[in-house]
Amino acid sequence: xxxxxxxxxxxxxxxxxxxxxxxxxxxxxxxxxxxxxxxxxxxxxxxxxxxxxxxxxxxxxxxxxxxxxxxxxxxxxxxxxxxxxxxxxxxxxxxxxxxxxxxxxxxxxxxxxxxxxxxxxxxxxxxxxxxxxxxxxxxxxxxxxxxxxxxxxxxxxxxxxxxxxxxxxxxxxxxxxxxxxxxxxxxxxxxxxxxxxxxxxxxxxxxxxxxxxxxxxxxxxxxxxxxxxxxxxxxxxxxxxxxxxxxxxxxxxxxxxxxxxxxxxxxxxxxxxxxxxxxxxxxxxxxxxxxxxxxx
Amino acid sequence: xxxxxxxxxxxxxxxxxxxxxxxxxxxxxxxxxxxxxxxxxxxxxxxxxxxxxxxxxxxxxxxxxxxxxxxxxxxxxxxxxxxxxxxxxxxxxxxxxxxxxxxxxxxxxxxxxxxxxxxxxxxxxxxxxxxxxxxxxxxxxxxxxxxxxxxxxxxxxxxxxxxxxxxxxxxxxxxxxxxxxxxxxxxxxxxxxxxxxxxxxxxxxxxxxxxxxxxxxxxxxxxxxxxxxxxxxxx
Numbered sequence: 001x002x003x004x005x006x007x008x009x010x011x012x013x014x015x016x017x018x019x020x021x022x023x024x025x026x027x028x029x030x031x032x033x034x035x036x037x038x039x040x041x042x043x044x045x046x047x048x049x050x051x052x053x054x055x056x057x058x059x060x061x062x063x064x065x066x067x068x069x070x071x072x073x074x075x076x077x078x079x080x081x082x083x084x085x086x087x088x089x090x091x092x093x094x095x096x097x098x099x100x101x102x103x104x105x106x107x108x109x110x111x112x113x114x115x116x117x118x119x120x121x122x123x124x125x126x127x128x129x130x131x132x133x134x135x136x137x138x139x140x141x142x143x144x145x146x147x148x149x150x151x152x153x154x155x156x157x158x159x160x161x162x163x164x165x166x167x168x169x170x171x172x173x174x175x176x177x178x179x180x181x182x183x184x185x186x187x188x189x190x191x192x193x194x195x196x197x198x199x200x201x202x203x204x205x206x207x208x209x210x211x212x213x214x215x216x217x218x219x220x221x222x223x224x225x226x227x228x229x230x231x232x233x234x235x236x237x238x239x240x241x242x243x244x245x246x247x248x249x250x251x252x253x254x255x256x257x258x259x260x261x262x263x264x265x266x267x268x269x270x271x272x273x274x275x276x277x278x279x280x281x282x283x284x285x286x287x288x289x290x291x292x293x294x295x296x
Numbered sequence: 297x298x299x300x301x302x303x304x305x306x307x308x309x310x311x312x313x314x315x316x317x318x319x320x321x322x323x324x325x326x327x328x329x330x331x332x333x334x335x336x337x338x339x340x341x342x343x344x345x346x347x348x349x350x351x352x353x354x355x356x357x358x359x360x361x362x363x364x365x366x367x368x369x370x371x372x373x374x375x376x377x378x379x380x381x382x383x384x385x386x387x388x389x390x391x392x393x394x395x396x397x398x399x400x401x402x403x404x405x406x407x408x409x410x411x412x413x414x415x416x417x418x419x420x421x422x423x424x425x426x427x428x429x430x431x432x433x434x435x436x437x438x439x440x441x442x443x444x445x446x447x448x449x450x451x452x453x454x455x456x457x458x459x460x461x462x463x464x465x466x467x468x469x470x471x472x473x474x475x476x477x478x479x480x481x482x483x484x485x486x487x488x489x490x491x492x493x494x495x496x497x498x499x500x501x502x503x504x505x506x507x508x509x510x511x512x513x514x515x516x517x518x519x520x521x522x523x524x525x526x527x528x529x530x531x
Binding site: 053054055076096097104127 | 299306309310371379380381
């Protein structure tokens with residue numbers, strides 16, 4: 001049985017002149033996914049999102065958004081998006097912009113709901129171009145969700161958001177996912193995405209080098225390791241330890257890399273190592289991201 | 297149509313809240329009429345009024361709209377709009393209504409100058425007729441403005457539109473009726489536009505040729521505009 005994908009990328013390449021930005025990209029996006037697209041600056045993340053939205057045409061290959069070419073406006077009825085940078089036109093008030101964007105969709109969400117959700121009540125009568133950077137981001141996010149889309153594309157959505165607004169956004173995303181909808185986002189705040197993403201795509205030099213769950217990506221990047229660090233009053237020896245992968249010693253502050261932190265602590269106690277200020281840090285998505293970026 | 301009205305609303309609000317832009321839009325055509333009308337004093341006041349009615353609309357439809365399109369087309373907002381589920385038609389309707397409304401405001405201010413400062417002997421029926429024809433001419437002019445607006449880059453658009461606006465203005469009335477220019481002027485849309493307006497004063501003038509010519513130009517400019525618009529979308 002053929003699966004009903006929201007978005008399909010088949011053998012997509014994108015060149016700017018002679019520069020190859022995206023290389024043979026193949027991916028499918030289904031309903032009820034939260035997908036994080038990771039990659040260093042210049043990896044091709046924004047170009048990928050623009051092609052998904054029909055704002056850029058691939059050099060070769062085929063993209064289908066809800067079964068249609070994304071350049072066809074009908075394919076975009078069920079999508080919402082927030083670009084990385086947005087400047088609103090001079091002279092228009094916040095409320096007028098929300099009303100204008102809402103008018104494009106057949107079954108939009110109520111304006112009041114979006115205004116309350118993104119804390120825009122106090123800015124409705126202000127000109128959108130005069131809002132602060134964070135307020136503009138909040139407005140842009142409200143616009144992404146107002147059409148009640150089945151998939152939302154968010155390009156670096158938390159850039160410029162204050163802590164409170166960032167918290168609101170993650171709540172909205174979780175809520176949206178619980179309704180069976182799909183979120184596709186790029187972000188640098190990896191620890192946050194780690195909590196909500198169901199799937200991570202890692203883009204490097206225009207190629208998807210990993211398409212995994214968070215756990216899968218950590219495994220792939222060899223990031224099941226933990227760092228156990230502590231201070232030691234004397235020079236310590238770890239001879240005979242079974243669970244240590246490597247040791248870093250900086251002025252008797254030791255960092256031990258291990259795959260089993262519990263067993264390592266047991267060994268430290270068993271060998272009477274006089275440790276203090278013990279810290280255990282599990283490798284997270286950020287480490288995986290860094291390892292993959294380095295090609296480790 | 298409803299979405300077209302929404303586009304018209306945002307274009308119109310953006311313009312009328314931009315006081316300097318609105319001021320110059322309103323002041324420029326009546327000022328030109330004031331400065332040049334004396335050339336026709338006691339000779340062809342109707343001619344002057346027709347030329348400046350059409351010119352005021354041309355300035356809005358061709359120059360202001362075209363330059364606005366060029367400046368706006370690469371903005372982040374314009375790029376964002378391309379991600380919305382909307383085709384070309386509502387945007388086109390919005391732009392046309394916006395142009396017609398600003399042209400109407402312009403014609404109103406030109407009429408005030410003609411009636412109360414220059415005391416041109418023109419009645420209400422004539423003003424309505426000249427204004428209607430002038431507004432009809434806004435259609436090919438706006439389509440041409442948008443086609444060039446999407447084709448030009450921001451650095452060159454001001455020169456292109458200023459030159460074109462002046463050429464079309466003088467082409468509408470100043471070319472001689474004989475020789476090569478007599479033939480060439482028949483292909484200038486603004487000349488045909490003036491002839492159409494003048495046919496209201498001189499009943500011996502046939503409206504068929506100017507109507508065919510302006511309709512043909514409208515279709516051609518619409519085709520050109522669509523081509524240019526689609527080209528800018530294919531990045």
